[in-house]
Amino acid sequence: MGFATNAIHVGQEPDPSTGAVVLPIYQTSTYQYEELGKSRGGYDYARTNHPNRKALERTIAKLEGGLNAYVFTSGMAGIDAVFRLLRPGDHVVLSEAVYGGVYRLTTQLLVHFGLEFSFVDTSDPAVVLGAFRPNTKMIYVETPTNPTMRITDISAMAKLANERHATLVVDNTFLTPYLQKPIDLGAHIVVHSLTKYLNGHSDATGGTVVLTRPDDAERIYFIQRSAGAGLAPMDCFLTSRGIKTLAVRMLQHNANGLAVARHLDAHPKVRKVFYPGLVHHPHHELARKQQKGPGAMLSFDLGSEEAVRRFLNQVKICTLAESLGGVESLISLPAQMTHSSMPKEVRDRIGISDSLVRLSVGIEDVEDIIADIDQALLYI
Ligand SMILES: Cc1ncc(COP(=O)(O)O)c(C=O)c1O
Numbered sequence: 001m002g003f004a005t006n007a008i009h010v011g012q013e014p015d016p017s018t019g020a021v022v023l024p025i026y027q028t029s030t031y032q033y034e035e036l037g038k039s040r041g042g043y044d045y046a047r048t049n050h051p052n053r054k055a056l057e058r059t060i061a062k063l064e065g066g067l068n069a070y071v072f073t074s075g076m077a078g079i080d081a082v083f084r085l086l087r088p089g090d091h092v093v094l095s096e097a098v099y100g101g102v103y104r105l106t107t108q109l110l111v112h113f114g115l116e117f118s119f120v121d122t123s124d125p126a127v128v129l130g131a132f133r134p135n136t137k138m139i140y141v142e143t144p145t146n147p148t149m150r151i152t153d154i155s156a157m158a159k160l161a162n163e164r165h166a167t168l169v170v171d172n173t174f175l176t177p178y179l180q181k182p183i184d185l186g187a188h189i190v191v192h193s194l195t196k197y198l199n200g201h202s203d204a205t206g207g208t209v210v211l212t213r214p215d216d217a218e219r220i221y222f223i224q225r226s227a228g229a230g231l232a233p234m235d236c237f238l239t240s241r242g243i244k245t246l247a248v249r250m251l252q253h254n255a256n257g258l259a260v261a262r263h264l265d266a267h268p269k270v271r272k273v274f275y276p277g278l279v280h281h282p283h284h285e286l287a288r289k290q291q292k293g294p295g296a297m298l299s300f301d302l303g304s305e306e307a308v309r310r311f312l313n314q315v316k317i318c319t320l321a322e323s324l325g326g327v328e329s330l331i332s333l334p335a336q337m338t339h340s341s342m343p344k345e346v347r348d349r350i351g352i353s354d355s356l357v358r359l360s361v362g363i364e365d366v367e368d369i370i371a372d373i374d375q376a377l378l379y380i
Pocket of ligand 1: 074075076077099101142146171173174192193194195205206207323338
């Protein structure tokens with residue numbers, strides 16, 4: 001079956017007990033046993049599992065091409081579970097421009113549990129190789145990076161990881177399996193913030209971990225049910241509903257992203273645009289090879305904090321807010337919002353300047369998005 005068919009049907013079969021075409025929300029914390037030691041439908045307690053979670057997990061595993069998927073209360077809860085696959089003393093090489101929350105989780109929390117982290121430019125395989133230590137057990141890649149839009153060659157990372165018995169984890173939040181299939185390129189684990197494109201409607205948080213190896217799957221499920229951060233029924237229901245339209249949404253996001261990026265690129269008040277779909281992007285060719293499209297995330301530099309302040313206070317259709325990947329265009333200032341937990345010297349080194357604006361291009365009429373940006377740019 002094709003991607004859109006799978007997104008609508010896998011895990012979304014009519015409810016066996018009633019024939020309901022849409023799986024009802026199983027808003028119950030516990031399940032009656034048929035007899036002692038025997039559950040009715042394989043469910044006993046909602047922390048461990050429930051029908052809405054199972055349905056969503058099946059859809060995601062299918063779309064990413066994984067063996068299993070597990071869904072968590074947020075992207076960060078899923079990413080935290082992935083790092084719990086490691087042991088004290090293990091070392092991880094990560095993309096240097098990861099989402100600020102991942103930087104905070106690793107540098108301020110997980111280091112205290114004996115894990116070691118090195119942040120490097122993963123777009124250069126030689127740099128990644130140079131960062132390897134005898135205790136390196138994982139490569140953690142965000143591609144494109146948030147918000148600098150640098151691209152990492154997933155196949156090259158998989159080769160490095162396989163040669164050195166390390167696990168390759170790819171955060172596929174920015175592109176979704178519609179535009180990029182990390183597992184086909186050799187990734188062992190894929191993570192997402194479901195809060196973004198997979199849900200697509202900015203009405204629930206969630207995260208997922210997609211596995212390719214039975215051992216990893218077993219351990220992630222153990223972590224999910226032991227630590228208790230599995231996604232709740234209502235949030236699974238909302239995310240399952242969102243995923244059904246993923247293919248059409250991504251097509252429109254992609255088209256709008258490209259149009260807005262080209263417009264900004266030609267605008268005299270915009271210093272620089274970072275978007276892999278533009279031919280001058282340093283990783284344009286790699287993006288064309290590894291992605292089905294450039295996506296709808298981009299960033300651009302307006303030259304000064306003052307210019308950014310005036311611009312962001314004038315936009316109307318582009319909503320000034322954290323997050324991304326919803327049907328509505330969302331705009332933010334990473335230095336003060338998503339990446340504020342990263343020290344300024346680190347942000348400056350990796351290109352997250354105080355005047356870098358991030359835009360998640362929505363699926364409104366693209367003329368309206370562009371007109372909104374243009375009127376706000378008049379104020380700087
Ligand atoms: C690329 C990326 N990964 C992971 C996360 C974390 O997801 P959540 O906010 O759902 O915890 C985010 C959040 O913005 C993100 O942008």
